[in-house]
Amino acid sequence: MRYSSETVERAVHELSKLPGIGRKSAQRLVFFLLKRPAEDVKILAQALLDLHEKVKYCSICYNITEQDPCHICSDVHRDQSLICVVEEANDVVALEKTGEFKGLYHVLGGAMSPLDGIGPDNLKMRELLTRLTGQVHEIILATNPNTEGEATALYLVKLLRPLELKLTRIARGIPIGADIEYADEITLSRAIEGRVTL
Amino acid sequence: MALSKTEAIVLRTRRQGETSKILSLYTQHYGRISVMAKGARSIKSRYGGVLEPQTHIGLVFYRYETRELQYLSQAEIISPFAKLHEQLGRMAMAAIPCEMVERNEANGHVNPALFHLLLSTLTVIDGAEKGYRNAVRAFMVRYMEHSGFKPEFAHCRGCGQKQRSDGAFFDFSKGGFVCDACSGTLGEGQKLSAAVLERLHYFLQAPLEKSVQVSVDAAQGREMDRFLLSYMQYHIETLHHLNSIIYLDKIQSTLRIVKPDEQRKQYGDSE
Numbered sequence A: 001m002r003y004s005s006e007t008v009e010r011a012v013h014e015l016s017k018l019p020g021i022g023r024k025s026a027q028r029l030v031f032f033l034l035k036r037p038a039e040d041v042k043i044l045a046q047a048l049l050d051l052h053e054k055v056k057y058c059s060i061c062y063n064i065t066e067q068d069p070c071h072i073c074s075d076v077h078r079d080q081s082l083i084c085v086v087e088e089a090n091d092v093v094a095l096e097k098t099g100e101f102k103g104l105y106h107v108l109g110g111a112m113s114p115l116d117g118i119g120p121d122n123l124k125m126r127e128l129l130t131r132l133t134g135q136v137h138e139i140i141l142a143t144n145p146n147t148e149g150e151a152t153a154l155y156l157v158k159l160l161r162p163l164e165l166k167l168t169r170i171a172r173g174i175p176i177g178a179d180i181e182y183a184d185e186i187t188l189s190r191a192i193e194g195r196v197t198l
Numbered sequence B: 001m002a003l004s005k006t007e008a009i010v011l012r013t014r015r016q017g018e019t020s021k022i023l024s025l026y027t028q029h030y031g032r033i034s035v036m037a038k039g040a041r042s043i044k045s046r047y048g049g050v051l052e053p054q055t056h057i058g059l060v061f062y063r064y065e066t067r068e069l070q071y072l073s074q075a076e077i078i079s080p081f082a083k084l085h086e087q088l089g090r091m092a093m094a095a096i097p098c099e100m101v102e103r104n105e106a107n108g109h110v111n112p113a114l115f116h117l118l119l120s121t122l123t124v125i126d127g128a129e130k131g132y133r134n135a136v137r138a139f140m141v142r143y144m145e146h147s148g149f150k151p152e153f154a155h156c157r158g159c160g161q162k163q164r165s166d167g168a169f170f171d172f173s174k175g176g177f178v179c180d181a182c183s184g185t186l187g188e189g190q191k192l193s194a195a196v197l198e199r200l201h202y203f204l205q206a207p208l209e210k211s212v213q214v215s216v217d218a219a220q221g222r223e224m225d226r227f228l229l230s231y232m233q234y235h236i237e238t239l240h241h242l243n244s245i246i247y248l249d250k251i252q253s254t255l256r257i258v259k260p261d262e263q264r265k266q267y268g269d270s271e
């Protein structure tokens, strides 16, 4: 034990399990929390406990939600014929921020990765198939533009192609604000492939 | 600490923090290393697609001999293996040799010949019109040679007699086939047909890119794949339950919409 208090040691240990937090940062957080009023810390603790008590997955789109179906799936003003497939709930948050997309989502819960042993049955693929009733006309594949996201998109194309739906993939290429001369070959060739007629 | 330059195959990547990646690489001059690429997942990263699994890159890194984790300074693509990344079957095949190397090669064990073997395997999977599944089979046979378990398919381990037309029993512990006269008490192993012995022998001897021209029918393919996995796992503990093999089976079995022949072609099996 490095601290004179076993409780402090335990808090540091638990916090350092969080992504991007090492022992040093965990220690800083613990000493910060010790100086805060007890009431503030209670609110934080309750917020963390509520995560598991109240938050669940939407039984339709597998986004995180407190009501089932989630507010997106139960919104009658959204375009029911359009489903955007993403890897994680974070991606829904990012896409919703744009305010551009008015359809529904489907959260796979990750991406296919052979070395990590993540195959199609570890993701919500079958659940996507069951959603594809007559009213869905287009599926937008918005998986990440990396090897795992590409593999997932390729798999979904094979799985969905026989269903004769419109299948689209979000454009990949040069990010806004970047310089073409510094882009790598893969990014550039994707950008040329995905060019649009003006 | 020294700035070191080498070529590498990206075997696997893991997310680190908000925007970084840890790369597992097999390098030409330093064997398997782990390298931290700061900011590599940021949308404005100067690395872009350079640091994706199953690419051939050139890199400069800060090398600390006593540490497990190295730090990336620069990287550029030598070959993106574009076709490999555009087809599910090729991608799944390429993951197998990458996982074998990632699992079994110890940090700091340098083997430039293995680097070249891995590089040519991925080059064939990327470039071959068909039959690239054989490149993975040839990789496995050669990998066993690199690991000190070179299999013998042409001559009896006991008396040196050439194999006959009716096949033979391959004894795992002896690392080769044994003829009936020499068999005595048989150890763990598998009966192999003459056609399979011949093909495996060819994979061991011929340049890797020639392997794609070898015809392997469905039954021979199954026999060969069962043998290769059992032989590797008999000698090398870390090659048990390869995730990439389970993955391949899963995508093949869930995409059964296509005809079996069509399916075989899609996964690079030769006719």
Ligand SMILES: [Zn+2]
Residues within 6 Å of the ligand: A058, A059, A060, A061, A062, A063, A069, A070, A071, A072, A073, A074
């Ligand atoms: Zn929902």
Ligand SMILES: [Zn+2]
Residues within 6 Å of the ligand: B156, B157, B158, B159, B160, B161, B178, B179, B180, B181, B182
């Ligand atoms: Zn003999």
